[in-house]
Amino acid sequence: MPPMTDQPITAGLLRLAVEDNVLVATGPLVPGATAINGGGEMHLREAVTLGHKVAARPIAKGEKILKYGVSIGSATEDIAAGQHVHVHNMQSDYTPTHVLNETATGGRDA
Amino acid sequence: MLEGILRSDGRKGIRNTLAVAYLVECAHHVAREIVQPYRDAGAQVIGFPGCYPNAYAQTMMERLCTHPNVGAVLLISLGCESFNRFQLEKTIAATGRPVETLVIQRAGGTRATIEAGRDWVAARLPELAAAPRVPMALSELVVGTVCGGSDGTSGITGNPAVGLAFDRLVEAGATCIFEETGELIGCEGIMSARAATPELGRELTASVEKAAAYYATLGYGSFAAGNAEGGLSSIEEKSMGAYAKSGKSPISGLIKPGDIPPKGGLYLMDVVPDGEVRFGFPNISDNAEIVEMMASGAHLTLFVTARGSVVGSALAPVIKICANPETYARLTEDMDVNAGRVLSGTPLAEVGDEIFDLTLEVANGRQTASESLGHAEFILTYKSFEPIGPACLPV
Numbered sequence: 001m002p003p004m005t006d007q008p009i010t011a012g013l014l015r016l017a018v019e020d021n022v023l024v025a026t027g028p029l030v031p032g033a034t035a036i037n038g039g040g041e042m043h044l045r046e047a048v049t050l051g052h053k054v055a056a057r058p059i060a061k062g063e064k065i066l067k068y069g070v071s072i073g074s075a076t077e078d079i080a081a082g083q084h085v086h087v088h089n090m091q092s093d094y095t096p097t098h099v100l101n102e103t104a105t106g107g108r109d110a
Numbered sequence: 111m112l113e114g115i116l117r118s119d120g121r122k123g124i125r126n127t128l129a130v131a132y133l134v135e136c137a138h139h140v141a142r143e144i145v146q147p148y149r150d151a152g153a154q155v156i157g158f159p160g161c162y163p164n165a166y167a168q169t170m171m172e173r174l175c176t177h178p179n180v181g182a183v184l185l186i187s188l189g190c191e192s193f194n195r196f197q198l199e200k201t202i203a204a205t206g207r208p209v210e211t212l213v214i215q216r217a218g219g220t221r222a223t224i225e226a227g228r229d230w231v232a233a234r235l236p237e238l239a240a241a242p243r244v245p246m247a248l249s250e251l252v253v254g255t256v257c258g259g260s261d262g263t264s265g266i267t268g269n270p271a272v273g274l275a276f277d278r279l280v281e282a283g284a285t286c287i288f289e290e291t292g293e294l295i296g297c298e299g300i301m302s303a304r305a306a307t308p309e310l311g312r313e314l315t316a317s318v319e320k321a322a323a324y325y326a327t328l329g330y331g332s333f334a335a336g337n338a339e340g341g342l343s344s345i346e347e348k349s350m351g352a353y354a355k356s357g358k359s360p361i362s363g364l365i366k367p368g369d370i371p372p373k374g375g376l377y378l379m380d381v382v383p384d385g386e387v388r389f390g391f392p393n394i395s396d397n398a399e400i401v402e403m404m405a406s407g408a409h410l411t412l413f414v415t416a417r418g419s420v421v422g423s424a425l426a427p428v429i430k431i432c433a434n435p436e437t438y439a440r441l442t443e444d445m446d447v448n449a450g451r452v453l454s455g456t457p458l459a460e461v462g463d464e465i466f467d468l469t470l471e472v473a474n475g476r477q478t479a480s481e482s483l484g485h486a487e488f489i490l491t492y493k494s495f496e497p498i499g500p501a502c503l504p505v
Contacts, residue, residue, distance in 0.1 A: 008455040014266065024262060025341075026453040050436055050453075051262020051341035051416070065343075068265070070296070072347035085343070092344035094295050094322060095331035103339040 011035035013042055015056065017069030022053040022085050024067075045082040053085040065090050112473050114246035115181070118206045122246045123178035124409045124473045125152075126238045127425055128231060130184045131175060132157035133198075134191035140212075140220055141186040144227035149484065151235050154424040156488045163192040166493040169368045172201045173405040175209075179425050181238040182208040184230055186223070189215030208234055249283030249374050251473055253410060254403030255355045256289065258396035259417030261340020261434060265351020267461070268414035268433030268449040273357035274462025275412065275469065276376065280359040285371045287403055288356045289379035291321040292332035292392060296346030297353040301378075304361045309501035313364045317380040327387045336417040340434070355414060364502040366495050367402035372503060379406060380498075389492040397421055397487045400428065410472055412465065420444045422480025424488040427472050430479055431465060446479050 012034045013023040023036060025048045034044045048054055053067065059079040064071040073092045079085055087099055114122030130153060132141040138157060145153045156174055158167045175183045175198065183202050187195045195211055202209040210230050217223040255272050257264060276286045294301060298318035305311035325331050331345035342348045362375030371377045381402055382392045393399050400411050400423045410426050413419065416433040418441045432438040435450030446468060449461045472478055 008457055009453050010455050016266070024266065026266075049341070050434065053262070053341060053343070067347060068350045070300075070346075070350060072296070072350065073344040086341070087338055087343050090343050092331070092346060094345050095325055095333075096329075097338060097344055098330055098333050098335060099338040100335040103335060105339075 007038060009037050011037040013037065013054065016067060019069050020066045021056050021059055022065055022067050023056050025050055025052050025054065043082045045080060046084050048084050055079045055081050055083050055085050057081050059085070112246040112248065112251065112470065113243040114178070114250065115241050116244050117178050119176070121178040121407065122244065122250050123180070124475070125179040125425070125427070126181040126241050127179055128153045128182045128184070128234055128238055129156050129175060129180050129425065130154070130186060130227065130231065131171065132186045133193040133195055134161050134188050135159035136188040136191070137186040137214060140214055140223050140227070143224045144184070144186070144231060147228065148231050148235060149486070152238060153231050153235065154486050156424050158193060158490050160492055161191050163194070164492050164494070166367070166495055167490060168194060168197070170401070170405045170490055171198055173368045174401070174425065175202050176205050176207070177404055177425055178407065179409060180207070181241060182234045184227055185209070185211040186227065187211060187213045189213045208237075247283070248279070251279070251409055252285040252287070252371065252407045253279055253412060253469060254287045254289070254400070254408035255412040255414070256396055256399045256403070257293075257352050257355060257414040258419045259334075259415045260337055260342060260348055260351060261416040262342055263340070263434040263450060263453065264414060264416045265354055266433075267452040267458070268416065268431045269351050269354040271449045271452070271458055271461040271465055272355045272412050272414055272431060274459060275465035276355065276357035277359055278462070278466045279469065280357070280374065280376050283374040285374050285377065285407070287365070287371065287377045287379050287406060287408060289381050289399060289403065290332065290352065290393070291317045291378070291380055291382055292325050293345070293349050293352040294318050295322050295331070296349045301353065301356070301361070306360055306362050307501070307504045310361065310364060310504055313499065313502050314361065314378060317364060317378065317382070320380075320384075321382040321392070324382050324387055324392065328391060340417055363504065364498060365406055366498055367493075368405045369498060370407045379403070383493045384496040385494060388494060392493070394491060395489065397423065397489045398491065400426075401488060401490055410469065412469070414449070418444070420480070420485065421487045422478070422483070422485025424486045427478045428480050428485070429465070429468060429472055444479055444483065
């Protein structure tokens with residue numbers, strides 16, 4: 001069960017569980033130092049849009065992506081801390097994810 | 111305390127809709143034309159488009175035409191379709207509801223059937239509007255939840271807020287239903303641990319495993335391109351967000367579409383057909399899920415959307431909970447609750463309480479956004495199910 005945010009959200013990045021290796025953007029974010037809700041900050045390497053994930057620490061190819069404290073798939077390449085984590089560098093361990101290339105990045109590159 | 115309309119089976123309705131039901135696509139136009147002048151007066155179109163017989167569709171139509179929110183039914187048959195209109199009319203009549211069947215091939219064609227249908231509807235609507243209201247306890251309310259157009263905000267704002275509302279409703283004795291086992295893939299372990307009995311836990315796990323196998327055969331997960339646009343990267347990530355809608359209550363049972371939960375509590379609806387993959391995707395769009403919730407008695411549905419669904423439903427109000435604040439700003443008129451404000455500091459519990467309060471207000475007659483905009487979507491397609499096993503509803 002997502003350990004839901006009992007504390008109000010006031011920062012750009014949200015950590016949903018202590019063991020997670022990804023953080024969630026609570027709004028559109030630009031590269032640079034970004035505050036993490038509950039304390040700390042993280043250097044974002046690229047812009048991400050609302051609801052997208054960034055690596056909280058380096059993630060090796062093949063490693064599980066942890067969000068809500070559980071695996072949501074596996075890294076398909078090495079991912080640096082602060083990088084966008086999405087369908088271009090991770091995949092489901094169940095069924096392939098259907099995307100339209102024109103929209104999959106959340107408009108970040110559009 | 112709520113107010114409802116007492117039906118002969120003891121259930122109570124929160125609306126008093128006149129359903130005009132077509133029994134094959136060939137009768138759809140006539141049904142739509144009959145309802146057109148009365149859309150704002152309480153008449154709605156439902157129906158089944160197929161010409162071939164299907165036990166699931168028969169059961170669904172019987173449950174929907176005797177839904178507590180339905181006060182009278184007009185059946186529109188072309189005449190040569192396979193749907194058993196005789197059995198359906200008999201089932202409706204046995205509940206004491208006014209029911210009439212018009213057969214286009216016997217009534218003299220399109221124009222004559224529309225005229226006869228409108229006469230019947232016009233005569234019934236004042237009776238339905240005058241139906242007395244009686245006190246209705248929260249324990250008599252059935253609430254469903256679905257999500258559609260999810261994104262990376264759904265699992266943080268809208269879905270957990272509905273989970274909190276569900277917890278309060280279950281605690282007050284209401285019946286709550288969540289569903290879409292294809293969007294619980296990856297959650298089966300933690301979900302089954304909440305089952306009332308170990309045997310039920312095994313049934314819950316099996317229902318998700320069935321969904322995973324079904325979708326694997328189809329080659330797609332329950333995942334749309336817009337989910338990825340909004341930051342979701344895998345079906346298991348989407349699942350964790352969707353699962354949050356169920357809250358934290360123990361799970362009382364597993365039902366299939368059309369099964370009426372026997373008492374208050376939290377139920378999982380297994381929507382994936384049994385047997386080999388036959389008729390395509392389990393639910394081809396969100397409205398198919400809402401229709402199945404209604405067939406199991408849901409008086410209203412809590413619909414969490416993030417990319418921005420605008421739909422409603424024909425027989426039971428849909429409360430639209432918007433998880434994404436950017437979407438809420440763009441589609442405000444279509445939304446009932448702005449759950450996305452959690453991302454700018456509003457406590458989740460405040461949104462959960464708002465959803466709970468709004469659920470009671472809508473049950474007492476307040477129009478939802480989709481009702482006021484005239485949304486009345488309905489879709490029903492082919493499926494096949496086996497009955498649930500004895501472990502699914504522990505006493």
